[in-house]
Amino acid sequence: MYMEIYQLKQQGFKIRRIARKLGISRTTVYKYLEKSPEEMSGWMASTKTRVKKLDPYEMLIQTWLSENPDMSAAQVHDWLMERYKDLEVGESTVRIYPAFPKLL
Missing domain, CATH: 1.10.10 (Arc Repressor Mutant, subunit A)
Known part of the structure; x- marks a missing residue:
């Protein structure tokens, strides 16, 4: 770029x-x-x-996405926040995380 x-x-x-x-x-x-x-x-x-904030959760995110292909970044973010109260990450970070599929 x-x-x-x-x-x-x-x-x-x-x-x-x-x-x-x-x-x-x-x-x-x-x-x-x-x-x-x-x-x-x-x-x-x-x-x-460098290590990214979501790296420890990559397998979990990939599992959720394989089980729920229509899952949005907002929903992944919500699920992470519900399960991991100490995690401080914004929805935009989830959206750009490499494990999250990109829209064509």
């Missing part, structure tokens, strides 16, 4: 147009453009190796 943003900016696209074209916020575009290629490379590598 970084290279796409950088290339579009080099081609003269405005921030708003880049954001709209890539389906991201203008704030995200600004954040990416503030980083050097080296900083961006390091950041992207760290996102692949």
